[in-house]
Amino acid sequence: MLPLARRLEALLFISPRPLSTGVLAQALDRREEEIESALAALRIEYRPGEHGIELRRVAGGHTFAVADDCAADVRGFTGAERPDELSPALLETLAVVAYLEPVTRAEIAEVRGVSSEYALGALEERGLVEQQGRADAPGTPVLYGTSERFLRLFGLASREDLPPLEGFALRADEVDEIRSRLHATAERRAR
Amino acid sequence: MRADVTATAAPPVTTRLDLDVFDGPFDLLVTLILRDEIDIWEVRVSRIIAEYVLKLADSGEFDLDATSQFVVLVAALLEMKSRLLLEEEAEEELEDLDPDEAARQLVERLVRYSQFRNAADALGEAWQAHSGRLYRSVPVPTELLRRRLPEASLRAVTLAEALAPLLRDPPAPDTSHLADLAVTLVEELRRLRVLLDDAGEFTFAAVAPQDRLERAVTFFALLELHSSGEALLHQTRHFGDIVVSRVAAPAAVMG
Numbered sequence: 001m002l003p004l005a006r007r008l009e010a011l012l013f014i015s016p017r018p019l020s021t022g023v024l025a026q027a028l029d030r031r032e033e034e035i036e037s038a039l040a041a042l043r044i045e046y047r048p049g050e051h052g053i054e055l056r057r058v059a060g061g062h063t064f065a066v067a068d069d070c071a072a073d074v075r076g077f078t079g080a081e082r083p084d085e086l087s088p089a090l091l092e093t094l095a096v097v098a099y100l101e102p103v104t105r106a107e108i109a110e111v112r113g114v115s116s117e118y119a120l121g122a123l124e125e126r127g128l129v130e131q132q133g134r135a136d137a138p139g140t141p142v143l144y145g146t147s148e149r150f151l152r153l154f155g156l157a158s159r160e161d162l163p164p165l166e167g168f169a170l171r172a173d174e175v176d177e178i179r180s181r182l183h184a185t186a187e188r189r190a191r
Numbered sequence: 192m193r194a195d196v197t198a199t200a201a202p203p204v205t206t207r208l209d210l211d212v213f214d215g216p217f218d219l220l221v222t223l224i225l226r227d228e229i230d231i232w233e234v235r236v237s238r239i240i241a242e243y244v245l246k247l248a249d250s251g252e253f254d255l256d257a258t259s260q261f262v263v264l265v266a267a268l269l270e271m272k273s274r275l276l277l278e279e280e281a282e283e284e285l286e287d288l289d290p291d292e293a294a295r296q297l298v299e300r301l302v303r304y305s306q307f308r309n310a311a312d313a314l315g316e317a318w319q320a321h322s323g324r325l326y327r328s329v330p331v332p333t334e335l336l337r338r339r340l341p342e343a344s345l346r347a348v349t350l351a352e353a354l355a356p357l358l359r360d361p362p363a364p365d366t367s368h369l370a371d372l373a374v375t376l377v378e379e380l381r382r383l384r385v386l387l388d389d390a391g392e393f394t395f396a397a398v399a400p401q402d403r404l405e406r407a408v409t410f411f412a413l414l415e416l417h418s419s420g421e422a423l424l425h426q427t428r429h430f431g432d433i434v435v436s437r438v439a440a441p442a443a444v445m446g
Contacts, residue, residue, distance in 0.1 A: 016328055058326070066325040074325050082323045088311065089260070091318070095311040111307055113300070114267060118259065154314060155321030168309035170302055179298050 001045060004030065004038040012042075018061025018152075059151035060158055083126070083153065093119035094128060098150070099165050102132050102143035120144060128153070236268050374405050379412040387422060387437045395433035 001009075007028055012019060021039070025032045039055075039062060046055040048067065056065045066074050074080065086094070093116045096108050108116045123129035132145040146159070156162065170178075243261055247253065374382075386393055395413065399406045413435060416422040425434045 012327075018326075056324075056326075064327045068324070071323060071325055080325065086315070086318060088315075091315050092308060092311040095307045095314050098314070099307065099310060111304060113304060114263065118263075152324075152326060153322045154317045155324065156317075163310075163313060165306060165310060168306045168313065170305050170309075174305075175298065175302055178301055179294075182294055182298065 002038055002041050004028070004034060005041045005045070008035070008038055008042055012055070012062060012064055015063070017148075018057075018059045018063040020061040023061070057157040058155060059148045089119050090122055094123055094146070094150070097123070097129050097144050098146050098159070098162060101145035101159075102135075103145070104135050104137070104141040104143060106141060108144070236265060236272070239268075240265060374400070374408050376408055376412055376415070379408050380415060383409070383412050383416060383435075384421070387416070387435070392434065392436040395435065398435075 008024060011024060011027060019027075021032050021035050024039075025035045028035070043055050046053065046064075048054055052067050052070045053064045054067050056063060058065075075082075092112060093108060096111050096116075097103055097120075100107060100111070105116065105120060108120065120129060124131075127147055127149045129144050129150070130147045132143045134140040135143050150156075151158065151161075247258070383398070386398060395409070399409045413422065413424060413433070416435075417424050421438055423436045423438055425436070426432070
């Protein structure tokens with residue numbers, strides 16, 4: 001293995017959290033391009049299926065993760081449990097925060113059509129959403145955004161990694177469907 | 192679709208109360224519209240509540256999460272129904288309310304909401320795939336952390352000096368702005384009784400002190416005299432002066 005790749009491996013082994021290319025470059029006094037190519041070599045070394053651990057890009061950096069097929073063994077050994085499931089209401093609120101952040105409570109309620117106080121609290125408690133200052137608006141409402149833990153638990157390298165929101169738009173025929181059903185309901189009521 | 196729902200609509204809703212299925216009015220609305228199963232007019236909310244309470248009593252368990260979601264759902268239903276009621280009246284009252292425009296806006300909001308609903312589903316899949324992953328997460332052993340302070344500069348006395356200010360008693364808070372009451376109720380009662388005995392009658396304005404709080408004490412004293420039957424209070428108009436006069440045959444004297 002390249003000497004630089006081995007040095008990177010050592011830093012990633014000891015670091016408790018993902019290390020960005022910039023941090024690695026600074027720590028080893030190398031240019032970022034050099035780090036990138038050494039990381040590529042390291043990634044080949046640790047490609048899935050090769051070791052009990054894999055090299056992953058997550059939450060803005062690089063880190064080792066337990067290979068999926070070894071996760072059960074680690075869980076049994078350490079007693080670590082999977083995080084609790086997220087209810088649809090929590091996932092929906094999280095989606096609004098993730099795509100609109102920084103976002104206020106009122107904006108979330110506007111999109112969902114329902115107060116999201118409870119959901120936001122639960123997401124904060126789970127460390128998926130955090131307060132990110134206050135908006136420069138009347139009442140200076142709290143602004144919410146997603147956390148680094150959010151990126152890790154959803155396997156995202158960065159917020160730009162989220163699939164574009166436009167991809168989730170309803171198809172034209174689905175929109176027509178909603179429209180015509182609404183009209184039908186209105187007419188039925190008018191009668 | 193509509194005719195037979197009166198009797199049957201409520202139970203399906205109740206049994207379907209997985210409570211995660213419905214999240215908010217929009218969600219509810221989309222579901223109701225797309226399924227075209229229930230006419231919201233026909234859903235008897237009181238019945239849903241009654242059945243839920245029965246269910247709750249039967250199960251003997253109180254799940255706070257599920258119950259709060261239920262309350263949210265019921266509130267959403269009620270809000271939708273009440274809005275529909277208002278809408279009908281509004282249509283008659285407000286000529287300039289364009290139903291087409293209102294419908295267009297509603298569709299727009301539903302479409303926007305659905306986008307996030309779908310994104311939430313995708314997030315749910317990502318969660319299933321990734322949330323169980325185990326990352327390197329142990330803390331760095333402290334002996335490996337870079338030491339920033341040269342050890343030579345840290346002597347025991349430095350620590351003592353740092354702690355000393357914390358152990359000192361803080362100065363007593365300044366309470367000079369809190370005025371002491373110059374009179375007590377008992378003293379004021381005594382003073383007013385003397386005045387009553389001497390003069391037989393006086394006005395509140397004539398005997399009340401300048402200080403607001405002391406005036407209040409005087410007023411309480413007057414009320415006390417009145418309730419004990421020692422004095423009569425008479426006021427000719429609101430906020431006017433109060434005339435205090437002695438009762439001819441004094442009752443038992445207090446204080």
